[in-house]
Amino acid sequence: MLHIRIFLFCFFSLNVFSYVPVAKTPAPSRKVILQLTVEAAKNLRQSKYDKSLSTARVALQYAIDRNDDYLIAKSYNTIAANYEELAEVDKAIFYYKKGLFHADKTDNDTIKNSLNNNLGNAYCFGLNNMDEGLSYYKKSLNYSYKISDTIGIYITKVNITWAYFYKDKFNEGKPYLDFITKHQNEYHGNGTILAVNMLNGMFFTRKLEFDKAESFFIKAIKSGKEAGDKSDLPYAYEEYAKLLKKKGDFKKAYENLVLYNLVKKELEDVDKLNRANVVGVNIELDEYKRKVDAIESEKNLQSISIQKSRIIVALFVIALTVVLLLLYSVYKNYKFKKEKNEELTIANNDLSAAKEKAEEASYLKSQFVSTISHELRTPLYGVIGITNMLLEEHKELVNSPHLGSLKFSARYLLSLVNDVLQINKIEENRIILESLTFNVADEINMIKNSLSFIAKSHNNSIALTIDPAIPEYLIGDKLRFSQILINLVSNALKFTQDGVVNINATLIKVEDRIHFVEFSIKDTGVGIAEEDQEKIFDTFVQIGRKEIDYQGTGLGLSIVKRLLTLFNSTISLKSKLGQGATFTFTIAFDWDPIKTKKLINNIEVDLSEAQVFRVLVIDDNSINQIVTRKIIEKNNFACRVVDSGFLALKILENEEFDIVLMDINMPVMNGFETTRRIRKNGIITPIIALTAFDKEEVLEEALSAGMNDVIIKPFASELLVRTMNQLIFKETEIPVS
Missing domain, CATH: 3.40.50.2300 (Response regulator)
Structure with missing residues (x-):
């Protein structure tokens, strides 16, 4: 399968090259850059990943300097294909999507075809995500039909057939198998002969037509040996061994499994060597990725600055007019204000007295909340600790409903104490946002994992969609951001049964180093009536949703709204009864590449020893x-x-x-x-x-x-x-x- 996917990438790369006119300009010209991309594809085909990545990186730099979206997309395509072959699927998908982002800005359907096909491969065979992979394959087919690329249609259908059979969906894959078998002779020279014969063998094995299946497997193995490239040969041996096992020929099945292991080991040894050669290149590519992001941000900033300059001129004229009107108003009201000064002085004295009383009451309230929280946390520490000790020392009580209820009640009370204390600190203006460098994607994934027990208790699933344009590391208050997200997601999970909660993060704009990221939490739960949507953000308010009884204090959404105020942000809600709810907010994060580099280089070392302290x-x-x-x-x-x-x-x-x-x-x-x-x-x-x-x-x-x-x-x-x-x-x- 690795050989077929390398071949498919190289085919599309060469095919795209034939569609693009070459500009005759001094070096680095478009022709030079295109030659670099072809050289990178050739190195990839020969498994020279270090040379391929280095060449693709140079091509990408030149392409960005020329601001050529097609060349940028083509370079990203090569970089992603290298990572896919090195089994770094997440990086591969990241760069494929980067390439598709630039490809969509062009009129070249061939590069769009190639990127969609490669994304289909990555999702189906790398992440085992059949639905996502098929959606990209179908887009690839649409582009192939649009540009009448018959070879591209054939190759994509080979991929789809393999993907269906890989998931044991032979009925769905049968129409595609018929197509590639019918047209096999037309494209026998494209390197897919082993795959087509093997897929036929798998199909007839499934139908229990063993003689037919065996003939196809023998042809597949023969073609793999003759081709000299053994990348796909192990899969033919493996599937043939499965057939022999079903026939009862265990000795021959064992012999084919031995051949499978020998070839597989040989390929894996070569792969390890190539991985060692590419380590240094990975670091350069990561650094260059950040440079590309900075260049794209600068471009957006220049565009925004031009628009702002026009607005400033208009605002200046308006402001000057307003100032003149204000001066006139001040003059006219001067006498009136003078007469009211004495009344205001008296009122101010009264307000000062009231203010002092209010501050004293606020201080007493703050002291009361602090004292109560301390007095509650102290016994709660004992309750939670003793409960854990009982569960550890008496394993027979692990499933005890009484101890489970005790532990839940203690943690619920602790959560309530923390919420009340949080509200009090916000009201007292005692929260100051911190500026820490952190990974947004990792933080969201950690929150998802920590709330999995709530999701399971309501038979829900949590889906994440994170915009690849968001930088890997941003600067902001990680703790307050997590509190906001945890409250919203846990709230969505509690009011959803047998459904899905979607967490989306999208980069909506960039101003200088400030990245504005929009977050939305969408559930498929019971929804909120329109007349109740303003009330739910008030303290200690819970809206009864039909006849279902939900636990909670009514503080979560109030805390969310007040914390967002500290971020100079607001939250919006869209919901209807029975149709779920969507909460949306935007936070502006800072971005500093120097701090990011230091954070990446600061690797925490495990200092644990056997010494007893x-x-x-x-x-x-x-x-x-x-x-x-x-x-x-x-x-x-x-x-x-x-x-x-x-x-x-x-x-x-x-x-x-x-x-x-x-x-x-x-x-x-x-x-x-x-x-x-x-x-x-x-x-x-x-x-x-x-x-x-x-x-x-x-x-x-x-x-x-x-x-x-x-x-x-x-x-x-x-x-x-x-x-x-x-x-x-x-x-x-x-x-x-």
């Missing part, structure tokens, strides 16, 4: 002591527990530990003061604060006291272990206060 736990809550000790000892750490800061100071005078876990809210001497005294004694052991307070409330004081990090209870055991390992192995000097 000693951990000192300081916590006055006995239940929390049990839970924390269990987590630590389960991960092969040695643990010592004390219930006060005074005992901790005494122990640290005589014993050494690798890390200290410090509770903050302790009687007599809290965690901050204990840490200050530890640092004053010259002890530089890493200290992690384990607290039920919100991280933003205590982080600044924790760091100033000498703590290294803060983890909020309840927490995932993986987070604690990972943070401990990072601090133990991190060679950092802690200043002594």
Whole structure:
């Protein structure tokens, strides 16, 4: 199958070359670039992937300099075909789609035909996605018929036949098999003779006409040996062995499987060598991809700037007129305002008094929410931890509905506490967006995976569509973006049964380095009545959807709307009862290629060892002591527990530990003061604060006291272990206060 797909790519490349007129201009001329693409295709056919990629990269650079969409598409086609043969299917599809994007800007149907055919191959045989692959094959056939390309029609139908048989859909593939068998003699020289004979053998094997099938397999194997290229020969041996097994000739079947393995091993050894040669070229191509994106962005920016300059002139005239009108209005109202000044002064004094009372009430509310959240998180840490311990120590209780209900209720209560705290922080304007470099596609995929349990419970599926034009890495507040997406997707899953939730990300415009990405979450659920669509974004509001009872606090969409305000964005909703709902919003992300390069080069190294580390736990809550000790000892750490800061100071005078876990809210001497005294004694052991307070409330004081990090209870055991390992192995000097 690899040989047929290489041949198909090279056929289309040469065929496209014959359709394009050559410009006689100085080097690098269009003729030179076209010759480079033909050379790259030739190297690909000879499995010289490193040379093929290098040549295609040069051709792509020249094509972009000329702003020639056809040459850009052709170069991307070659690059993608190389990655497909190296089994890097995702990269191949990415570059095929890049090429198709530029091909659609041209009038050349042959290059469109080639790219659609290659995408069909990648989806059918690379990703095993039959439906997507067939859609591209059908587009390829339409272009072949349009330009009367009979060889292209024949080759695409060979692919479709193979794809159907590959999925065991022989009835669907039979009409295509009849066509290629009928026209085989007309195109016997195009390298498909082995494939056509093998496909006939597979068909007659399925019909239990073993003699006919065997004759076709023998012809296929013979033609593969005579051709000298063994790329497709293993598949003929494999299918022939299946036939012999059905006939009961197990000895001969075994012999053919041995031949299959020998040829396959020979081909794989060659492939490994080619992969080693292409490693360096991969890095250059990735860097060049980013350069291409920058050039395309600059082009769009120049176009937008021209339009803006015209608008600015018009706005200047309008603004000047408005200013003159305002000056006249100010003059006319001057006397009126003077008379009202005294009334306003009195009103301002009243407002100031009211403002002070409101601020005092707001502060008290904030303190109340913070205290309540702390008091709830502390026992919840114990409840969740003890529940996990019971499930780990008593395997017979894994399926217990009572423990399952207890664990669910505790996590549900924790989610409610976090939502209330989030609303309070937004209302107090205590959230400041961060600027971190992250992979948007990876973040969306992680959210999809984390919500899979909700999808399964409602028998739903989640589909992703991410625009390939979106850069791999963007800069923004990753945490707030994830909160928005998680709330919307989980909400869609809860109100959908036996359906699909679609997550779409589309790049809608680029201004300088700012990339505006539009996200839409569409479900096939129960929908929302038009009169209720404004209410659902209010705090603690839940709209009853028919007679179905849904759990929730009514905070999710309110949090989404308020977080989007921080991004200077809004959210829109389209929905009808019984027809699902679609939520849409746009976020502007920054893009910095220098930061992206540093992030890619910063590879995290696994520092874990077999060494047992000693951990000192300081916590006055006995239940929390049990839970924390269990987590630590389960991960092969040695643990010592004390219930006060005074005992901790005494122990640290005589014993050494690798890390200290410090509770903050302790009687007599809290965690901050204990840490200050530890640092004053010259002890530089890493200290992690384990607290039920919100991280933003205590982080600044924790760091100033000498703590290294803060983890909020309840927490995932993986987070604690990972943070401990990072601090133990991190060679950092802690200043002594």
